[in-house]
Amino acid sequence: MRLRDTLRTLLLLAALALSAPTALRVSGQAPSATLTVISREPHRPIPITVQGGRELVALEDLAVTFQATFRDDTNSLTLSYKGRTIALTPDQTIASVAGRVISLPSPPVRVNGRWLVPLDVISRALSGIYDARIELRRQSRLVILGDLRVPRVTVRHEPSGGGARVSIEVMPRAVISVARETPDRLTIHIDGDAIDAAWPGGQIPGIVLGYRAIDKTTTAIDLGPKVARFKSTLQVGDASNTMVIDLQPQDGSVPTATRPLEPAPPPPVASVEVPARLASGSGVRTVVIDPGHGGDDRGAIGPAGTLEKDLTLTLARRLKSAIEDRLGIRVLMTRDDDRLVAVSDRPALANNNKADLFVSLHANGSQRPEASGATIYVADFPKSVAGGTSTSARPAERLLAYGGMFRDIELVTWNLAQAGHRDQSQALADLLADEFRDRVPMTATPVEQAPLRVLQSANMPAILIESGFLTNPDQERALNATDFQSTLAQAIVDAIVRFRSRPGQPHP
Amino acid sequence: MTGRRTAIALAVGVAVMAAVAGVWVGLSETPPGVAPAAAPPASVAAPAVDGTLGPRIKARLFYVAADGQHLTEVEQDVPYSNQTAAQARTILEAQFAPVTAPLVSAIPAGTRLRAVYLTPAGEAYVDLSAEVNHAHPGGLVSEMLTIYTVVNALAVNLPSVHDVQLLIDGKEADTLAGHFDLRRPLRKHLQLVVAR
Numbered sequence A: 001m002r003l004r005d006t007l008r009t010l011l012l013l014a015a016l017a018l019s020a021p022t023a024l025r026v027s028g029q030a031p032s033a034t035l036t037v038i039s040r041e042p043h044r045p046i047p048i049t050v051q052g053g054r055e056l057v058a059l060e061d062l063a064v065t066f067q068a069t070f071r072d073d074t075n076s077l078t079l080s081y082k083g084r085t086i087a088l089t090p091d092q093t094i095a096s097v098a099g100r101v102i103s104l105p106s107p108p109v110r111v112n113g114r115w116l117v118p119l120d121v122i123s124r125a126l127s128g129i130y131d132a133r134i135e136l137r138r139q140s141r142l143v144i145l146g147d148l149r150v151p152r153v154t155v156r157h158e159p160s161g162g163g164a165r166v167s168i169e170v171m172p173r174a175v176i177s178v179a180r181e182t183p184d185r186l187t188i189h190i191d192g193d194a195i196d197a198a199w200p201g202g203q204i205p206g207i208v209l210g211y212r213a214i215d216k217t218t219t220a221i222d223l224g225p226k227v228a229r230f231k232s233t234l235q236v237g238d239a240s241n242t243m244v245i246d247l248q249p250q251d252g253s254v255p256t257a258t259r260p261l262e263p264a265p266p267p268p269v270a271s272v273e274v275p276a277r278l279a280s281g282s283g284v285r286t287v288v289i290d291p292g293h294g295g296d297d298r299g300a301i302g303p304a305g306t307l308e309k310d311l312t313l314t315l316a317r318r319l320k321s322a323i324e325d326r327l328g329i330r331v332l333m334t335r336d337d338d339r340l341v342a343v344s345d346r347p348a349l350a351n352n353n354k355a356d357l358f359v360s361l362h363a364n365g366s367q368r369p370e371a372s373g374a375t376i377y378v379a380d381f382p383k384s385v386a387g388g389t390s391t392s393a394r395p396a397e398r399l400l401a402y403g404g405m406f407r408d409i410e411l412v413t414w415n416l417a418q419a420g421h422r423d424q425s426q427a428l429a430d431l432l433a434d435e436f437r438d439r440v441p442m443t444a445t446p447v448e449q450a451p452l453r454v455l456q457s458a459n460m461p462a463i464l465i466e467s468g469f470l471t472n473p474d475q476e477r478a479l480n481a482t483d484f485q486s487t488l489a490q491a492i493v494d495a496i497v498r499f500r501s502r503p504g505q506p507h508p
Numbered sequence B: 001m002t003g004r005r006t007a008i009a010l011a012v013g014v015a016v017m018a019a020v021a022g023v024w025v026g027l028s029e030t031p032p033g034v035a036p037a038a039a040p041p042a043s044v045a046a047p048a049v050d051g052t053l054g055p056r057i058k059a060r061l062f063y064v065a066a067d068g069q070h071l072t073e074v075e076q077d078v079p080y081s082n083q084t085a086a087q088a089r090t091i092l093e094a095q096f097a098p099v100t101a102p103l104v105s106a107i108p109a110g111t112r113l114r115a116v117y118l119t120p121a122g123e124a125y126v127d128l129s130a131e132v133n134h135a136h137p138g139g140l141v142s143e144m145l146t147i148y149t150v151v152n153a154l155a156v157n158l159p160s161v162h163d164v165q166l167l168i169d170g171k172e173a174d175t176l177a178g179h180f181d182l183r184r185p186l187r188k189h190l191q192l193v194v195a196r
Helices: A002-019 A059-065 A120-129 A308-327 A345-352 A414-436 A473-480 A482-500 B002-027 B084-096 B140-157
Strands: A033-038 A044-051 A054-058 A069-073 A076-081 A084-088 A094-097 A100-103 A109-111 A114-118 A134-137 A142-145 A152-160 A163-171 A176-182 A185-190 A196-198 A208-213 A218-223 A229-236 A241-248 A269-272 A286-291 A330-333 A357-364 A374-379 A393-400 A406-412 A442-450 A462-469 B056-064 B071-079 B113-118 B123-128 B163-168
Touching: A044 A059, A044 A109, A054 A059, A059 A069, A059 A076, A059 A114, A059 A120, A076 A120, A084 A120, A094 A120, A100 A120, A114 A120, A120 A134, A134 A414, A163 A185, A176 A229, A176 A241, A185 A241, A286 A308, A286 A345, A308 A330, A308 A357, A308 A482, A345 A357, A345 A414, A357 A482, A357 B140, A374 A414, A414 A442, A414 A462, A414 A482, A462 A473, A462 B140, A473 A482, B056 B084, B056 B140, B071 B084, B071 B140, B084 B113, B084 B140, B123 B140, B140 B163
Parallel strands: A033 A142, A100 A442, A152 A196, A286 A330, A286 A357, A357 A462, A374 A442, B123 B163
Antiparallel strands: A033 A044, A044 A054, A054 A114, A069 A076, A076 A084, A084 A094, A094 A100, A109 A114, A134 A142, A152 A163, A163 A241, A176 A185, A176 A269, A185 A218, A208 A218, A229 A241, A374 A462, A393 A406, B056 B071, B113 B123
16 A cells, blocks of 8 residues: 555656656755645645654645745734635644634644644645635645645555556546557556556566556556557546556467557547536435434433434425425435444445435434534544545456356455545534524534544545534524524535536536 | 751752653653644643652543543643653553543443553553453444543653554454454554644
8 A cells, every 4th residue: 555655655756757847845844745735836845744643734834835924923824815814823733714613633843943734734724825726635744735636546566367457446436548559558548637656566577567648648568578459448427437457468478578569449548428517316316314313322412302313304305305405315324213323324224225325314412401502423434444544446346257267256355445535524514614604603623533443344425414513402402493494404404516517526 | 957968859859840740741742744733732730649759741642522422631640750661551550540521431331450551662552451442332433532541642642652552351352342443553643632
């Protein structure tokens, strides 16, 4: 995995070198990596400094990159952009973003005269004052500014029948072109403004010698002398498409380097167009609503006796009606009466019905009645999970299919299914927090990550909404009010509408 | 003569306790790369402690913060043990002891510590009685506060403990109150700790 990350970084740096040869440096502090900002302009690097296991960036660098003004006053650090301001305080994990309070995982720290802040400042704070969309892809160390198409590209290769099979998965779907320009090079072009690619490390002797970035969206596969021909096949999935390239030796036997190359059976250029807008009925077609708790599991209890399990069922029914009325799409519920549903069965229902969104509804509880506000959660995974959370996919497995053929299927580790959807889930949560603003009281940190059992197995974007604290008497009254429930439901529907209208999302 | 012996005994006792505390402070240093707690520990309104005589250490115990959404820490004397597993038990027993206002414990009433196991790899297995589940008030935040009260109490006070796995009534549990994944060991969560 580390080798793959290294390759990803190298490819990004190579792409960076093509467009932005001048790199910023942190004086006196060796940056350990680089965050790459992708926009319509040439790519820009922001040095990352790792301290205490946490990745940090300098406020001065953010100011330069985002054309903001940085001020370092006594006990106050501010970044201003077009009249909107982020205010941070040394040693404080709370920040003000255009008047809203957010929390950060760590406070600003001064290193070699520069103020360093966690990467979350980009996604949580800068996005609140900037006038273009900002997407932080922490894993690949990318920041995407504006409505650019930067598909994620995951590549695997393995020996196969004396040759090799290379599978290139692109998500969301984009046009993939494969061409053999010279006998020793196959070029892969993926339509987009840039690509977020992870290419495999290592070689397959005589077949695949390596991968090289040609430009921001084109990569070359260096072929070994054993490759006689290639065959490419496109597999179109719901959210991604995968180009499977079979690199074949001569006659299925081990060829010699001097054997002349035969023309490949398929055309030398295989380009498959994927429609930018999908057919009617695609996109967000099925939503699964999960009313939390039920049966013997009452959940939180309000001081006036409201049970969380009853409230979540009421909210779920109201939300189901609102989605069906306004969007006309299929809505399933994990329970529609007062019964206990095992926590693992809830995402299983969504997975088995190929749902496009999973929304779990809850009401919060605290040992103190003062706690107040709604919070939206996305899944996190404990650090101890083997292999981390970089991917939920295992190598494809070949199964015998009807007629003696073989079929490759991608296996998804059930407990980590959500890992591949975290960015989408985060995007949905951020949109919902935006919709809640001015409508639903929220906690100081309206979007949180936690290792929540019900989300981790969901194989689609998934969020858990704690709609308020049932243990707070005022909030208990509000949560029981029909008007407030309708407001909650409408805000969730509005967020779903915005989510499916995002660039790169398939439209119905 | 008796008075002099008593004074000497007291002086020796104080010296031993000071030495033990010094050793403990050395052992309890925050490892490199770990952010310090958000607030210095308070030393007031500590819960009732065991009256057993003998050396003691300062432990950082965790209670529900005033906002109801975080933990706050309180420094308290607990009996010293030269064995880590025994020390883990004394810390958790102090953590589980009933408290009075203004402190609020996130540990459900009646919860007992059944056992603590430590592995050479730095994992602690804490076996709690079923009350931690049956008597839990419910809600995600309260569940999280209960879990990290236990996890932080061990991982903050015992430098050799890195991960804490909770067991309920001797068995692994999916969750404590329906939300938080308990199937794997957890690390300490200092971001959840705020000033009193």
